[in-house]
Amino acid sequence: MMSYRVHVRVMPREGLLDPQGQAVEHALSALGFDDAGAVRIGRAIELDVAAESRDEAETRARQMCDKLLANPVTEDYLLQVEDR
């Protein structure tokens, strides 16, 4: 059994209002960073997954995202699997 490091990036679904992103965008603008736009704020999760293969680790991580780590109604996620 191998151990894989899984990086999960959970983001609010495109098109849904992201008030945190808007607030940070305003703050950046107030600091003079007028070049910043379309700020969105999500969540990063890292975990180790014990699996026989990288594919298996990704499949398991995907199940974890679908069941708990991301809300399928409001969020999308990206997975990245690394060897430990």
Add this chain to the structure above:
Amino acid sequence: MTRVAVVRFPGSNCDFDALRAAENVGAEAYFVWHGDANLNGADVVILPGGFSYGDYLRAGAIARFSPIMQAVQRHAAAGGPVLGICNGFQILCEAHLLPGALMRNAGLSFVSKPVDVIVERTDTAFTCDYEPNSRLRIPVAHGEGRYVAEPETLRMLESEGQVVLRYVAATERSPFQPNPNGATNHIAGICNPDGNVVGIMPHPERAAERLLGMTGGSGFFTSLVPAYEDSSNSGVKT
């Protein structure tokens, strides 16, 4: 006597209020712990407000996996009445007992104040004592109460009459900001297709007796007790 189980999660903080509101109308109310396996013969289940599991990950996301939630799922599937208030509503959505989700308030701030809502559905176990389109003043207290759902879900909720409470549009008669959180279609509460599972963001248990300054929420509890009559409850049929 109607048996009302109030589920306590680590972080629930409106549990005593809900218990008392149920007791005040003559129900036999009692607590069940999130780690319990059964509801001890409950006729009605209330998931109270609070911050179960510290709102870690997402509000309600972890509470959904509590052992007691399997019993709540069975109770709901058998047609038993379930009311989720605030955090309880968030838990019901996370548990897929109700569609959609509750996101961070559009204004980012935690909102704690009275709001005016309309009771749009009066054939549920929790709203049958209200006249259709009653207007109630009840407090909200939440940071994540912006109801969102897929467009087809929203269409279904509206066409099937599953919107139970809706924030009142701004009028001269309401001094309050009409929609405190940016909820889609001003939705403050919904029910499942059968109407036995109800989730609402406002706190009727905080407006259920004169001592609290507001009685608009008392109907959610008197509705549970068929013979209950008390002419002191404003906005409620007697």
